[in-house]
Amino acid sequence: MQLSHQKRGRYLLVTTSGRLDAAWADHFSKSMQEHIRQGEHHLLLDAAGMEFLSSAGIRSIVQLIKSVKSVNGSFQLVKANDFVKQTLTMTGFGGWLSDDLPEDIQELKSDQGIEPGDGFETFKLDESVGLMISIPAKWKPWQSFREGDAVRIRFQKNSFALGIGSPVQATDADTSMMGEFLAVAGNTVHQPPREDEDPDFLLAEKEYLPEMHCMQALHCNGEMSHVLRFAPSGKKLYFGLGEIAEKVLTVTNSELAAFVILAEIDGLVGSYIIKSPGQIHQGQKMEFPGAREWLSFCGERMYARQQALVFGIAARTPDDLKPALMSASGKYEGLFLHSHATVFPYQPMEAGKINLKDATWKFFNGSPPLALYHLVEDLRPLTGLGESAFIRGACWCAPIINGKEDLPWE
Numbered sequence: 517m518q519l520s521h522q523k524r525g526r527y528l529l530v531t532t533s534g535r536l537d538a539a540w541a542d543h544f545s546k547s548m549q550e551h552i553r554q555g556e557h558h559l560l561l562d563a564a565g566m567e568f569l570s571s572a573g574i575r576s577i578v579q580l581i582k583s584v585k586s587v588n589g590s591f592q593l594v595k596a597n598d599f600v601k602q603t604l605t606m607t608g609f610g611g612w613l614s615d616d617l618p619e620d621i622q623e624l625k626s627d628q629g630i631e632p633g634d635g636f637e638t639f640k641l642d643e644s645v646g647l648m649i650s651i652p653a654k655w656k657p658w659q660s661f662r663e664g665d666a667v668r669i670r671f672q673k674n675s676f677a678l679g680i681g682s683p684v685q686a687t688d689a690d691t692s693m694m695g696e697f698l699a700v701a702g703n704t705v706h707q708p709p710r711e712d713e714d715p716d717f718l719l720a721e722k723e724y725l726p727e728m729h730c731m732q733a734l735h736c737n738g739e740m741s742h743v744l745r746f747a748p749s750g751k752k753l754y755f756g757l758g759e760i761a762e763k764v765l766t767v768t769n770s771e772l773a774a775f776v777i778l779a780e781i782d783g784l785v786g787s788y789i790i791k792s793p794g795q796i797h798q799g800q801k802m803e804f805p806g807a808r809e810w811l812s813f814c815g816e817r818m819y820a821r822q823q824a825l826v827f828g829i830a831a832r833t834p835d836d837l838k839p840a841l842m843s844a845s846g847k848y849e850g851l852f853l854h855s856h857a858t859v860f861p862y863q864p865m866e867a868g869k870i871n872l873k874d875a876t877w878k879f880f881n882g883s884p885p886l887a888l889y890h891l892v893e894d895l896r897p898l899t900g901l902g903e904s905a906f907i908r909g910a911c912w913c914a915p916i917i918n919g920k921e922d923l924p925w926e
């Protein structure tokens with residue numbers, strides 16, 4: 517089977533030639549799923565040249581339609597010959613068929629303009645809203661930790677947070693389980709402080725609200741004001757974390773903002789705790805290379821083509837101020853960042869203006885997360901891994917609206 521395609525307004529018209537049978541069903545499926553991954557959600561299959569359609573071919577189309585419907589897309593099979601029409605009609609799939617192309621095939625429908633040159637599309641949600649930030653737990657690497665320093669935080673359904681902690685249990689905080697976590701819309705993911713262990717997660721569902729014992733936390737409550745959509749265009753193949761953070765500060769017109777990214781991964785660069793810092797004793801010195809016993813740093817860019825859910829804080833500040841628990845970017849002058857990312861198996865996302873809670877809930881109710889990282893820059897000459905980067909996705913963001921006197925500067 518041969519496949520070719522052309523972009524026709526909002527549609528992708530895929531032309532087939534040959535047999536869609538068991539020998540070609542897998543090739544067809546992979547090709548069409550790749551189109552969906554690249555953001556093509558309205559698919560037309562020109563079947564004028566399709567000579568034969570078997571049950572295996574029908575199954576591949578069924579799977580394709582399921583993927584398209586999951587992102588509110590559309591599918592139609594047009595110009596089929598009599599044999600293909602009869603096969604689909606007799607097997608109950610005649611609803612896929614159409615004799616003609618849609619009337620709007622050459623129209624490009626969009627209610628927002630794409631800003632030229634940068635690959636971002638901006639949607640306003642509510643510019644009157646924002647987030648309040650607090651730092652209820654302020655442990656700094658690599659100080660000694662006392663059990664009484666843990667702060668118990670309950671994450672409401674409008675909560676966004678990152679830090680180091682352990683899930684609340686019936687007993688007091690277990691300091692041996694302090695590891696990285698993030699919270700998005702109240703749902704939390706926690707990375708146990710052991711190598712090669714998958715993260716665990718708790719969902720804010722019905723009356724239940726997740727809780728964590730935290731030794732370090734940046735905690736926000738409120739609503740997002742904008743959503744950015746980004747996708748490759750021309751020679752631009754990916755978007756760096758710092759680039760997205762700079763865009764967030766520009767769009768929110770603020771010096772301090774929070775953001776949530778849900779996007780396909782080009783490569784993550786980060787570290788995670790493999791030995792709980794809650795076990796650091798009074799007077800114990802933490803010096804390089806001893807920190808290697810406590811941290812695992814990725815040796816290569818990780819999880820390409822999977823999906824990342826990121827929560828982060830971005831700041832642009834005067835030289836005499838430093839945001840608490842945040843690190844200066846080496847690549848973007850005047851930018852401070854702190855962000856955590858959890859990794860999910862890839863799922864396609866809807867296009868356009870989408871709801872954060874609905875989009876993230878879909879991932880939390882799918883396959884479990886694979887990993888959680890504290891994202892870092894690695895700008896070493898020659899051997900450095902650079903920064904985390906993403907191919908396409910969404911970024912919800914909002915300004916931090918605390919009064920200046922209340923902002924958590926050090």
